[in-house]
Amino acid sequence: MVEVLFKEFVSLCKKLEKTQSRKEKVRILTEFMSKIGPDNARIVALLISGKIFPEYEDLKLDVGLSTVYKVLKSLKSGQTLLLEKPSTLKEIYNSLRRIALIRGEGSRRKKEESLRSLLLSLSEDERECLLRAIFGEMRVGVNEGMILEALSYALRCNLEVVRRAYMFIGDIGELTSKAFTNGCEGLKNVTLELFRPVKPMLASMVYSVVEALKEHGGICAFEFKYDGVRIQVHKKNDKVRIFTRRLTDVTVNLPDIVDLVKNNIKASTVVLDGEVISLRNGKPLPFQELVKRIRRQKELPRLLREIPLIPKFFDILFLDGQVLVDLPYKERWSFLEENVDAEFLSERIITEDLKEAENFFKKSIESGHEGLMAKDLSSVYTPGIRGKKWLKIKTADTIDAVIVAAEWGHGRRRGWLSDYYLAVLDDFSGGFTIVGKTFKGLTDEEFKEMTKRLLQLKVREEGYRIFVKPSIVVEVAYSEIQKSPKYRSGLALRFARITRIRYDKSPYDVTTLSELKRRYEEQFLRKQRRSK
Ligand code: AMP
Numbered sequence: 001m002v003e004v005l006f007k008e009f010v011s012l013c014k015k016l017e018k019t020q021s022r023k024e025k026v027r028i029l030t031e032f033m034s035k036i037g038p039d040n041a042r043i044v045a046l047l048i049s050g051k052i053f054p055e056y057e058d059l060k061l062d063v064g065l066s067t068v069y070k071v072l073k074s075l076k077s078g079q080t081l082l083l084e085k086p087s088t089l090k091e092i093y094n095s096l097r098r099i100a101l102i103r104g105e106g107s108r109r110k111k112e113e114s115l116r117s118l119l120l121s122l123s124e125d126e127r128e129c130l131l132r133a134i135f136g137e138m139r140v141g142v143n144e145g146m147i148l149e150a151l152s153y154a155l156r157c158n159l160e161v162v163r164r165a166y167m168f169i170g171d172i173g174e175l176t177s178k179a180f181t182n183g184c185e186g187l188k189n190v191t192l193e194l195f196r197p198v199k200p201m202l203a204s205m206v207y208s209v210v211e212a213l214k215e216h217g218g219i220c221a222f223e224f225k226y227d228g229v230r231i232q233v234h235k236k237n238d239k240v241r242i243f244t245r246r247l248t249d250v251t252v253n254l255p256d257i258v259d260l261v262k263n264n265i266k267a268s269t270v271v272l273d274g275e276v277i278s279l280r281n282g283k284p285l286p287f288q289e290l291v292k293r294i295r296r297q298k299e300l301p302r303l304l305r306e307i308p309l310i311p312k313f314f315d316i317l318f319l320d321g322q323v324l325v326d327l328p329y330k331e332r333w334s335f336l337e338e339n340v341d342a343e344f345l346s347e348r349i350i351t352e353d354l355k356e357a358e359n360f361f362k363k364s365i366e367s368g369h370e371g372l373m374a375k376d377l378s379s380v381y382t383p384g385i386r387g388k389k390w391l392k393i394k395t396a397d398t399i400d401a402v403i404v405a406a407e408w409g410h411g412r413r414r415g416w417l418s419d420y421y422l423a424v425l426d427d428f429s430g431g432f433t434i435v436g437k438t439f440k441g442l443t444d445e446e447f448k449e450m451t452k453r454l455l456q457l458k459v460r461e462e463g464y465r466i467f468v469k470p471s472i473v474v475e476v477a478y479s480e481i482q483k484s485p486k487y488r489s490g491l492a493l494r495f496a497r498i499t500r501i502r503y504d505k506s507p508y509d510v511t512t513l514s515e516l517k518r519r520y521e522e523q524f525l526r527k528q529r530r531s532k
Contacts, residue, residue, distance in 0.1 A: 002037040004089040006122070009044065010129045016048075016140040022428075025142060029150040033176070042177035043093045045147050049430075050136045052096060054171040055506055056197070056247035059100045061134060063111055065458040068131065071116045087121055092130065135459045136469045143430030144172055144508075151176060157184030165190040167383040170199045170247055192323045192383075194269060195234050197243035199384030201273075201315075203373060203392040204515070207522075209357040212374035212391045220374045221329065222360050223348040225392055226312050227287050227370040228277035229294060229504055233261055233311075234318075236269045244294070246506050253294050256309055260344070267319055267339050273381075274313035274346070283368040291503050314346040314373075317381060325381040329389075332381065350377070361393065370394055386515075397519075398477045399424065399493070399511040400502060402470045404432055406454050409439065409447075416447040417454045417466065422476055422496060424489070427512040432470050433489040435516060436478070441498030450501070473505040474498045481520040491516055 409418030
């Protein structure tokens, strides 16, 4: 088995940080990963992409900045333990895992002690690299797309094969390990498996039903866009598991949906994609209320009564032993219809008629939903991909952004971190890049909770501003996108306002810089059209 020293990983990071060219970065990564075996390559892919642990594990280190400072202060400068042999990448990674798994009484102290002995065993360079990994700021300029390219070179495997395998596996670490274990042939055979969730298919935004019809060749399926929580249900006979869009298993929080699926869906094996909502007096409950059902497990018995859920399924990915993702939408929907009662299906029409589509949009809004989803009738299901085959049409312009820094408020908001720096995903360099700032949109309750969460994520402090590990995702409405000399991204949101905290989304789900650029361009075109 190949042993990789942690210091070799540190050198790799330094090399990547110094290299500007994307192509050269991919080459360096390919060369490094090809030589180290599946398990080490898995760890490299996770750390380099700023993840540490696979998303679906929901495992967190839970060591804040203050703990790290305390530990660093207690180590005298230059103090390192003389080890018989230097630490390997695997040893360091396993130590991080052990720290994350410390829970319960006295866990803060135990984590601190473990971190202390871990840092003590490292050189200054290694320490810095590890701390960057802990705070999710590797600064090596590598994104997941580049790791996929590196795998494609290393295995001499078509990039599309690697991408498709990633869509089904959903975790960059596991994909990397599989790639180096089973080679290109192995990746070709990767497909959907029962009880292994896949990343859900995503949608791009358009501003009107006309645009959607045009994009899809004059006819599309329009479905209500529900403002709920995305679920993926896997069922085999009496066994049911439910996953969120971040692939976390939330079966225990949704016993009512489990029963409903068991009692109503006759197929022996099935995977369904849908949204859960809750209706009160016929109107959907706001998202903020709804997510309590998923987040507050202790209060479940009460919440089960107060917030009864109803699923609205809109896709079927697996049925009676067959993977359906490569069938066109139209055919998948007929299987869906055959297996799910109409009341649990997303409301929809298929039309080429503009008026009919516009009325359906109105109907969705009047019923309290978010708008429409337009789906291309011949499209296959592409997990994790935000393409044009699914288009969302909403009334307001919103993006999903991640908070990367915050400032202490004054006046009425004194004592709260209430001014937030909003960032999108820079899909070229792999980092997050700021596109705006806002203090608008949250309730006092939410400000308080946000302050608590942000302090736990603190990475560094500059006066009244703190920088945080990118983790909290918010949906942000804005009036316009402007060019900005102030932000490195070159763009800024005008009149940004938080419309809700997206507990269900990961920072890697946020809007990308190229999407924002596209919207900026389109905004001009729309204005021009209007002024004609
Ligand atoms: P967004 O989160 O704004 O990118 O919009 C996409 C999300 O809308 C999906 O991830 C689903 O959670 C949700 N959604 C609601 N209704 C539908 C539908 N009929 N089809 C697909 N997604 C839907």
